[in-house]
Structure formats: structure tokens, C-alpha cells
Amino acid sequence: MRGIFRSITSAYYGWYVVAALFFMTFIAVGSRQGFGVFVKTWEEEFDTSLTMISVAAALGWLVNGVVQPFFGNFADRFGAKPVILISLIVMGFGTIAMSLMTNVFMLIFLFGFVVSFASGGIMFTTTGTIVARWFRRKRGTAISVLTSGGSVGGLLLVPFAAYVLILSDWRVSWAVMGGLILLLGLPVILLVVRGDPKELGLNPDGDDEEANAASVAVADIRGPLTTENWRDSFASPPMWQLSLGFLVCGITTASIAVHYVRWAEDQSISPGTAALAFGLLSGINAIAVIAIGWLSDKMQRKTLLGIVYLIRAAAFLSLILLPGNIGLWVFAVVGGGSWLATVPLTTSLTADVYGVRALGTLTGLITMSHQLGGAAAVLIFGLVFDAFGTYDPAFWGGFVTLLFAGAISFSIRERRYSVRFVQPGDLVITAPAKAD
């Protein structure tokens, strides 16, 4: 036991930062996912329709996506830690305020705007920026662990909120969730998270000074496209390649997420079986994201990113070509392996190519393309089903866009642009980056 404790306390401090931000992702994602549990209760209590409640959810989705570049920009300018802190406070009080709602318009305002806006400041745009500063060689692994916090948050906080609802009522559930955000989230951020390893006199990955040539922190090594100004990135192919790939990621995850149950019903699959397949997908997803993040530190990230998109394309194909009850399970297994893996790969690759100084804004812009693509796809998939009476044409569309995303990811010239492959003779050393 003492040996385990000693090995934990001898770990690089960056892993404590990852653990703290894992918890932030856990509560930011988990508490928002819990929304669906309360829908039937609100329908009755507010005497409203599912459509009106859907407005709050849909608005929240869009608001959360649109604010990402702004939070990312604030993180680049003022440091990610203050942005996360303020967002956490607003989200905590917003969540508690939801326990006082008396009608659906308050739900639309509080969840659709306030909570979704604030939770945008606790997403990968800001948390990933901090982790990217703490890690360079193990960046993929670290960001994948951070990303898995979302899966674990959904798996634990959704049942937690639901069972609190059974024990008391929905108001207590939201008050408890808000209390958890404030009472547990704030101390973790204040006491554990540091925006940059330099604040503790450390180097990325915990490397000692000798490992960093001429005592220069590796974070200051510049690749050919490293930039301080996010606008510069749009003059180079990788930003477009990564954004287009992530747009397809949004199209194919949001559409499946929203239309999965409807498709299962159309295939005469019971909700119980669909739920079981969903559980399998979530479990595989949480494990796969860490495995792929770890692998991405051993090989070119763009290769893995391309493979992940092609795996998802195969999953889409299974929905079209296989009988419904078999396609459901094949999709859960194959699709689960690719579901979240694009996040650490895309974020790490963006940091490797463009550096960490404008990373918040860049990640925010890429994430926004994901959310907007997703919103459009949800609508288009629905229209296709209404027009043809089947999802097959929409799934074919998803399959083709995933082939495109795979090809465009493979075409990223990572060896040329990524700082991971910069040769010592190519180095340009700059002044130390501003700490958070």
C-alpha cells in the first residue's frame, strides 16, 4: 500500500492536473447529459410539450458550440484557468437556479443559454489547452484521459441525478448537481490546477533540464507553422484539413445520436435492446479513447485519425447492409471504437502543428465546426427519413463524408508540420510563452 502511495506521489505533477481536469469534464458533460432524465417530469409539471423542452436542449447544443472559439480566445489571452473558474461558478449557480424554475421559458433561458454557455468554458477548448502545455511527448495519452472524463461523467452522473429524482424531486436533483459543481469543482481547480508547468518550475512531460536541449523548455520549440495569431492558421492546409474532418465527425456522431432510437424502432428493435447496445458503445468508447490516445504518442496522429474515420465509415456501412438486429451490435462495437477518439487526436495534432499559444481559439473554431455540422446533419437526416421512409440514403451520405474525412486526414503532412518531427537543425527558439 505504501509502495502504491509512493509511486502515486512520485508521478509527474501534470498527471494531477489531468486528473483534476478529468473531474471538470466529468461534471461539465455529466450534468448536461442528465437533462434527458427530467423531460417527462417537466412535461407534466410545466404543462408543456416535448417540442418546447427540445428547444432548450437544441439551443444549449448550439450555444455550447458557438461559444467555443470565444472561450478559447479568452483562454489564450488571459489563461485557461481563470476562464474555467468563472465558467464553473456561473455553471454552478445556473444549475442551482434551475431548481427554482416555474415554467418552460425559464428552462430555455437557464439551460439553453446560461448553463450551456458556461459549460462551454469547461470543455476541451480550455481544459485541453492546459493539458497540451503540460505534455508534449505524451500529449495524446493525456488528452485522451481528459476526454474519457466525459464518458465516465455520463455513466455516473446521469444515474445519480435520476435516482435523486426518485428519492425526492427534480428540484433537489438540480440543486445537488449545482452544489457538487461548486463545492467539489472549485477546490479542485483552485488547489490542483496550474496553467503551465513553468509555474512549478517544471518542463512538459516532467523532463529534466538536460533532456531539453540547452535548458530550453520544449514547449518553446517552434514548428514551421507555430503561430501566436489564430488567423495565420487559415493560410495553411492542416487547419482546413482538421476542421473539415471534425465537421464530418460532428455530422456523423450527432446524426446517429439523435436518430439512433428512431432507426432502431424502424428496424423493430426494442428500446431495451437499443439501451443495451448503447451501454456497450459507451463502455467501448471510454476504453478505446484512452488506447487510441496512447497509440497516437507512438506513431503519426494523422494516420490514426484517418483510420478512426474509416472505422466509423465501416460502422455506418453495417447499418445499411446488415439486418437491423445485427447492424445494431456491429455498430455499437465498431462505432464505439471511433466515437470519442477523434477529440484527443484532433486537439493533439492542432497543438503539435500550431503550438499552444493560440491553441484555445483554434480548438474552439474546430469544435464549432463540429457542433454546427452536427446540428445541420440532425435536420437533414430527419428530412431524408421523412422523404424516403428510410435512413439508408442519409447513412450513405454519412459513409461518403467519412471516407472523405479519412482521406483528408491521411493527406495531412504531419512529418513536415508537426513539432514532434522537427529536426534539431530546424529549431527556432522563441521567448518563453506567457503562463496562465
Added chain:
Amino acid sequence: MSTPLRPIGHHAETIDPDLWDSIKHQIDEITGLDAATIVILIGIVIVALPVAVIVLAAKKRKADTTRNRTP
């Protein structure tokens, strides 16, 4: 057409209410625990996670400080 309340969770989408009903039914069948016990068990995990991170990080910083002071 389906509604935006159907998601199965990629980033932060809300869980589908019908799916949740089925999942809850399966949790109840498999565990056989009452709601209060489940809340307490999950609550312990939720609280233990950040508390452990804070305590271990404090120990880590203290150990590093002691190590740096040692000649």
C-alpha cells in the same frame, strides 16, 4: 422526425429519456439495490474522486518541496 432529446452522448448531448428508462430498469434488475443505496454508492465515488486528487496533489507538492530542500 426525431427530436434533439434523442442523443446518446458524444460530447455533452443529453441522454434520451426512453433509453434512460430502459437503462434504469436494467440497473434495478441487475443490482437489486434501492434508490437510496445507489445514490449513496455513486455519491461516494463522485466525492472521493476530487478529494483524492486534492489530497494526493498536496502530498506530491509537499514531497517535492522536501526533496528540493534536501542537499
